[in-house]
Amino acid sequence: MEQFIRLREQNGEVLTLPVTREPRPHSAERVLAAAGHQGVRENLHYDLELPGDWDCTGAGVSLNGKPLNSLWDSRRHMILFPYNIFAYHMGLVELEITLQKGEEPGEIWYTDLLPVLIQPSQQQENLKAMVEYIYAHQAPLLRDKAPEGTGPDSRNGFQDFLSQLTLAEEILQVYEESYGYFKANCRHTLETAEVVDWTEKVQTVSPHTLQYLVRHPEYLREAPFGIQVGDKHYLPEKLLMTQDKMSRDVYENQVVLSFLQRMLYDIGEEGKEIRALVQGLDLPEADREGYQLSSQVLYANAAHMLKGFLERCDEVEERLQEMFVSYRQILPVTLLDASQMPEPTEPFFRVPQYYRIYLCIHQWYQNTCRHFPRERMLLNLYENTFVFEIYCLARLLQGLRQEGFVLEECRRKVYTLGSRNLYDHSGYQNVYRLERGDEELTLFFQPVLTDQPEQGPGAIHLYRNTTYAFKPLEEGHYYTPDYLLRWKQGNRENYLILDAKYSYRKKVLQELMPEMSYKYLLSLSPVPYEEKGQPVEVAVRGLEILYGLTHGEQQLESFYNCQLPVKEIRPAANVIPFSEEVTEENQQENIRELLREVRG
Template sequence: MECRLILQTKLANDLNIILTETPENNTLLNSEICGIVYSDMEYEANILFDEEIQDVSIYVNDTLRECFYDNGKIYFKAIEFLGKRIFLNYFGYVTFTIIIKTTESTYEFYSNYLDVAVRDNISSNLIRKMTAYIAENSQKYLFKNDDRVKDFADVQKSKNKNIETEISILENILFEYESSFKYFKTDTKYNINSNYIVDDFEKLQEIKNETIQYIVSNPQHLITVNHNTGIVYNKLNLQPKKTLINKNKVSYNIYENQVVLGFLKYIYNSILNKIKDIESKQNKPNTYYIRSEYVSSANEIYKEINKSLDKYKAKLGEIKIKVQKFYFMYKQILKCEEIYINNIPKPSAIFTKIQHYRKIYKVIIDWFQSGNYNLQNEKIILTFSEASQIYEYYVLLKINNYLIKNNYYLKEANKFVYNLRSDSKYINTKFENTFIFEKEKIIITVYYQPVIYWNQVVNDIGLFRNNNISLDGGKAKYYTPDYVIKISEKDVSQFIILDAKWSTIDSVINYSFKDIIYKYAFSISTINSNDIIKKIWVANGKEIQNQDNYIYNFYNSSFRERNNEIIPSAKILTLNPNLDELIQRKVLNQLFSEIKKY
């Protein structure tokens, strides 16, 4: 069944999109791009379908866009600040999900990816820098494995899989194989195998049961001799002319040697496959036409991924050459077949007691427990589709890194799933959302997008919504600030509630700050009466021209000294990658004035 969506804007050519009944779900491989859309242009659409349409619902990246349908034409409703610019604030790729209702049935169709073109200006440059920051730092806090991250300064101590840890483990494998080679050369373990052959009796050096059995069973080889030795039979001295002789044979084809050699072959093949995988995942710049004042936001995202992948591929290539060299070196001295390895081999006495074998066995374990990275960290960048979401993760990672620089260590990084009704607007985060830092007797917990309930407290947050009255006069039972920072010492906690806005400081002041103050100052309380909400702040990402003040105090009375003493304090801080590092540190120092600074 064929369905087409035709996007129309006054400033660009119509875009004809073929819709399918199969959703596009492969974001990392180079999926087919079906066209360019412009973030700041207003759109309408036509839809072509075989049956008569009663109604249409349109989702852009799973977000419902209000529209009305009339005789094949789709009109998007103007939204405050957006108008009909349905792609405004998107960055990277977008897709459509379209639900069509007819008199007979309901159909669901999907588009391939569309590249969002954005203005080539300061704002898009900021997003590029934030994307690079997330790509560089996300592996420290996200993608938790079974083993918790303890030390990011030393990747060899970390069980968190990323490019750095894998390269570190591979280099350690090379080091152990290189340093152990001289020991394998002089002390390769082997088995002695008994090899019985029929040969001249004069060559017999040791009589074994097998020898006697052979002589008894083969009397035709007995001959008479003149001396009084041998076998006496009927007054004759007999001696075998031929007998069974044992010739011991040294065999290096033992299990441990097979593992030592087989692991090198496994690593070599793994690296080959990784390089092919990287090449398949690297994005080639889109070549379709984009208006001169715009840039492809998808290309901007992939630039950061490609930088990382280029370095990764080059390093793997260097390691592959060395692995191949060691394979032939070890094959020459071990003189064994290699065993196929795809998991940790069984331990043995040789692997546990002989030092050079033990070292090789250890790096094999390290690889299967912590190596074999699958580009998971790089995928996070492709999950972002809105500038506001990119800014939220940028602020989250800036907060976490600030605590690390203040000598707090990350004790836990977990993903907590908040339970809400299926029709709720809240969507649980894809990655970790609870980060517990510790230093001496102070514990700082950073919650990303927590749910503050009206009737329960979960995830040890310690806050509750104290009423169900919303600003618009409706009823609601939870709030979801972007961040809650809980600073605990001696059973007493101080809270910082923080939202992130991809806006200028003026926009936050004029349009959203008063709502945030009402929601969080008047509607959220601490469960423990000794705890206190110290701050309700907003981080904003966009600068205004000639901005020289990066913290704004909501309390602006003539009593300036008292304005800074009111609790909870209510301020806006500007934070983005274009700010000087010293300014960034100063605003974060003020946000975390309750703790010691670095």
């Protein structure tokens, strides 16, 4: 029997939502279907009413996997929230309700994905611009399924798909260049066959020839000499004879043509997948009583990307179709089952034209991407704050590369404390190593800094030096800043701690900077170590807070607004505007300031 819960809006409206005991898998189809579901408004307050027949003494709620603060109203069987639970969320949300019986947690119920509705504003336009930037620079961010530690040249889902189209175009070029050879000089065999042909072509007479002559008198014509019948002579106009006939229906040619058919099938299937996704992105009711789908920008960027892929896919498919028809005319051969890599024969290694074709075949079958990466096309950007974190990551990487640093490695690092895994398994890389000359920069995304020294190559040489916290009851053993920038040159190793706050400059300076300074400047210390028998000088150079709600601010600003002109205060404590409202010139100037700070 299907179960339902009710979300009660502050204006009196009620959303009745079906719930299930099993979490639904995250898929592109589910994300697309969610656009047509009932939406929750980002700026309204909600409480949650549970069915009266649910046997529980309390309940807790998580939103997209994060627990929410709530109060249990046993009289009304409701979960009350002291704040607006959907504030600062975008895209899609999912509620998870955990029932309690006494001290033990009981059943868990899950809603489907709910679209978040927002009212248009300048803030949302800024957020939209951030998402567009993420889409344009997402390639090094997304985590591949390849083994850990692979470099940036290991392709992600989109790169695999695009590289397959590029490979198809390169293969078409090889086929175009080889067409003349296969038309005039391709491999063939001579087959002896009995054919009926003009008499002058007879080379030998066999018993079959004479039998055919006797059975087909219609070919006899009067002649001055020949077979005498009465007082007349006859000669056959045509006879059955044996001839050597050239056949191109050999294994190597079968492989050449069958592979073109296989490519045509693969590209066609990918085109079908993309078309289905484009149709799914035709969203209903973009405007709902003054509210808009916050996921509209995600879908719009995905649709733009898909249409570009589809256009190129169609072009490749059309060229493949033309090439297949052309080769079919010069190679009238039996088509093979091309579902598996064909076995090579000696001509594929000896004859240059066949060798080039076989190399193309090998590359195609080695390319494991056979479907468009649908799940990765729809990025899981659920919260404004998380959008901002990913935006800052993309901006930092791009800015460092524009300063001449080359991205040498991007990978995912797993952090542990004892037997506990401390890292959220998201779809993003979290370590990016860049080099320029003898300088090495490493940008860590959401690193975990514990009270134990880290060991091994590439270790972070910082540790948490106290369990005390800035706020009571928040004591602990590790910190997780949003980013950590490490600069290394020779025997020097410097660190900058960076944190992203989707907030205003004044709030960051007055309210957030004191807590951040306690956590990342007072509570972190360098770990001395040796490299190749030489001591390495490790230092924390400062704290940089990146803020996203800008009102015309363009440049980095120091927390120390009463500095004497004698000497710079160390460690640094700065706030930096990070949004698409900041000009490209100022964005890059702020990156240069970061590099100056971390170099010391």
